[in-house]
Amino acid sequence: MATSSAPPSRPVLTDAVEAARSLLGCVIHHFECSARIVETEAYRAEDDPASHAHRGVTKRNRVMFGPVGVAYVYFSYGTHWMLNVVAHGEGEAGAVLIRAAEPLTGFEAMAERRRLATPEAWLSGPGKLCQALGITHEHYGLDLLAGGDLRIEPGRAPREIVATKRIGIAHGRGHDTQWRFVDGDAERWLSR
DNA sequence: AACACGATCTACT
């Protein structure tokens, strides 16, 4: 029987911006939960004042300077965890913030961790996504492409990718750089 | 040693 399908999305991690685009459609798994990534943001280093890596290595950001495909998880606003995938060129630093995803499996666990919020509110923001999937500092430095309990696998590539300004960036800090990317057909699952 | 603040979310007006 003949099958026809678009080529699957595969993470290309040799540049943060390219990685942000290629991670759209990929599927993030954590035990019984899985979700299709629909919103990402690229953060680079030298040329990106909004990036945690802009001012060089610190204890928090050190994995951004290391091997690509590793999880950079950090704590924000005293309440939320944020998941990034390390991606950069040789001798550089960078990462991709995973901002939103479409729930695929593990609905019960997500609903419980998100306190029974509606499905649209489970993964529609970087903090919500980590809460729904149970991602915390324990996952800092983990190789997401190694097939572990927390991993990223290829998925259905978007029909169309839309680029916009990044969210929550102060004026003058690369505020107008168009490094946020969304699946043009996934509006239902996006943040904000 | 102290301080200001953030790649956010929720609840309430």
Next chain:
DNA sequence: GTAGATCGTGTTG
């Protein structure tokens, strides 16, 4: 639309 929560981190004194 706006404020409050809440704390680790980086920066400054």
